[in-house]
Ligand SMILES: [Fe+2]
């Protein structure tokens with residue numbers, strides 16, 4: 001199998017598409033629909049070309065090519081990580097058997113569902129971010145936005161390839177539906193809640209790429225373990241691209257905090273917002289919002305579906321090969337977050353023991369939470385280095401939840417149970433209010449001049465691919 005894509009082909013790929021004429025024709029007939037979707041639902045800012053990374057290979061070294069390309073000519077391709085012919089299933093009841101190269105009939109609908117749910121998030125984020133170009137703080141940031149957008153488009157291709165190649169007619173129908181659902185649409189919204197929220201400003205974008213793209217990283221990590229080998233290989237390569245999305249979020253928030261801290265010190269104030277920056281309290285509120293809606297993406301604390309997916313071998317755990325247990329979990333138990341009886345007839349936020357299999361969503365969410373904490377530590381280091389005593393923090397897992405054990409209650413960011421009335425009164429101190437959002441939006445004046453940057457954010461330490469910050473990353477139309 002060739003690992004380097006042939007870019008003279010209509011659909012660049014490393015899966016030997018030309019050897020399967022039927023599949024090639026099916027994907028070629030989906031391609032114009034994809035392009036129509038990109039033009040009508042993708043980035044709205046008119047550009048001539050953008051300095052983009054294009055995947056050309058899946059190997060360790062030099063897997064990507066950088067260059068200025070008109071976005072409509074971006075070569076969305078199909079790339080699977082290289083096949084390991086000896087790969088065995090690493091968990092569940094089929095552990096030790098050879099990985100599947102075809103979809104077993106008994107798991108067909110579950111696998112299709114998993115692929116559709118993952119696939120649905122990819123174009124959703126492009127839709128959510130489509131208007132951000134108009135308010136980009138620099139050409140460097142504008143380029144990063146477009147890079148994330150084209151790669152999410154490619155991730156859609158990755159999932160559509162699996163649907164077309166392995167799920168016959170149902171798969172082709174699902175591939176069409178992926179273009180018909182739209183983020184925030186009243187009639188046919190995207191499947192998951194966080195992907196129907198708007199991303200109206202760049203602080204939201206950075207928080208989204210930090211918290212919500214990171215959920216994607218963890219979901220892909222579980223699918224990478226799948227017994228269905230083409231899905232595993234697809235996700236492995238997607239994770240490689242996803243790393244840049246995390247980078248955009250992490251360093252984006254870094255730079256917002258850095259600028260705010262700078263002004264707080266310079267003006268000797270707790271509130272940098274009158275000086276053209278985003279106040280630390282507002283940064284905290286955005287963090288609270290994006291973190292809590294992203295926690296919802298992991299589903300309920302307990303789930304028999306997920307237990308079944310695991311036992312069947314469809315979806316593993318984060319870093320499954322590194323886990324030191326039997327990889328079957330049939331007799332293990334785990335503590336999960338829950339509402340428990342406090343002994344006086346009232347409920348309180350606590351934990352309860354469940355079987356390890358039904359608690360797998362909690363297992364994944366905990367890995368994610370620990371990872372999120374590392375970002376907060378990093379931002380707090382920016383504050384500490386500036387000599388400031390203030391700190392950011394992750395809110396309690398029960399805060400602002402719409403899914404799972406805490407969906408029916410209200411909690412403060414410290415995990416204090418609140419009545420509906422108390423929540424109404426106090427939530428404006430914890431989640432972005434209209435006033436906060438309006439202020440953030442008022443700062444979002446575009447800076448599209450080479451080498452310049454908006455006043456609410458610090459410049460990056462480095463440019464892209466060894467280029468300086470003042471490189472012409474984007475040529476506007
Ligand atoms: Fe993605």
Ligand SMILES: [Fe+2]
Nearest residue numbers: 213216242245
């Ligand atoms: Fe992503």
